[in-house]
Amino acid sequence: MTIHTMPAAVLTLDDLLTHWQGHRGLTRRVIEAFPEDALFSFTAAPPMRSFGELAWELQGLTDYCLKGLAQNDWSWQPPQEPDPKDRSALLTAWDAQTPRLAQALPLADPEWLMRKQEMAWGQLSPLETLLYAIDNENHHRGQGYVYLRALGIEPPAFYER
Numbered sequence: 001m002t003i004h005t006m007p008a009a010v011l012t013l014d015d016l017l018t019h020w021q022g023h024r025g026l027t028r029r030v031i032e033a034f035p036e037d038a039l040f041s042f043t044a045a046p047p048m049r050s051f052g053e054l055a056w057e058l059q060g061l062t063d064y065c066l067k068g069l070a071q072n073d074w075s076w077q078p079p080q081e082p083d084p085k086d087r088s089a090l091l092t093a094w095d096a097q098t099p100r101l102a103q104a105l106p107l108a109d110p111e112w113l114m115r116k117q118e119m120a121w122g123q124l125s126p127l128e129t130l131l132y133a134i135d136n137e138n139h140h141r142g143q144g145y146v147y148l149r150a151l152g153i154e155p156p157a158f159y160e161r
Contacts, residue, residue, distance in 0.1 A: 017105045020134055021098065022161030024062075027137055028094055029156040030144045031055050031087065040085040044143075044150045051147050054140040055090055056083035061133045062097050068119075068126055069104040072112075076120035105130075 011019070030051070031039070040052035049057075060079060068074045084090070113127040124132070148155040 013106050013108060013110070016130070017102060020105075020130070021101065023134055023137055023141075024094070024098065024101075026156060026158065026161050027055070027058065027141045027144075028091065030141055030148070031090060031094070033148055033153055033155060034087075034144075035151070035153075036087060038147075038151055039087055042147055042151060044147050048143070051140075051144040052085060052087070052090065053083070054143060055094070058133075058137050058140055059090065059093050059097065061136060062101070064120070065130055065133050066097065066100050066104055068129065069108055074117065074119045074126075074129070 034042075034051060038050075040050045043050050060083075064074075064076065108126070113130075114125050116123050116125050116128075119129050121129075121132070145155040145158070
C-alpha cells in the first residue's frame with residue numbers, strides 16, 4: 001500500500017481526511033439531534049427541504065466523491081428512487097461511508113488530485129470537488145442548526161469535531 005502526500009501543501013491527505021471526518025461526525029450528531037418526526041418533515045421556511053433530505057443529498061455527494069476517488073469516474077447519476085424517510089437508514093448509509101473515505105482518500109495521488117477534468121459541475125480538479133463537498137456539508141449543516149433552534153433544540157457545539 002502506497003501512501004501519497006501532497007507536495008508543498010498546507011494539509012496532507014491525512015489532515016484533509018481528519019478535517020472531513022470531523023465535519024461528518026458533527027453532521028451525524030446534528031442528524032441525531034432532530035426529533036424523529038421532524039427530521040424529514042420540518043422546514044423553517046417552505047419550500048426549503050427538511051434536514052433529512054439535505055442529509056441524504058450530502059450522503060449522495062460523498063458517494064459521488066468516493067466513486068471518483070476509487071475509479072476516477074466523476075459522472076453524475078441522480079438517485080433512481082427516493083431516499084427513505086428513515087433516520088436509521090440514513091445513519092447506516094452515512095456510517096458505511098466513513099471507512100470507505102478513510103481507505104480511499106490517503107491513497108489518492110496528490111498530482112492527480114490537482115488535475116482539472118470534467119466533473120458534474122464543470123472543469124474542476126478532484127480536490128476542488130472534495131472541498132466543494134465539504135463546503136456543501138457545512139452549508140447544509142448550518143441550515144440544520146437553524147432548524148434545530150426553531151424547534152427549540154440546542155444544536156451540538158460546532159467546534160466539537
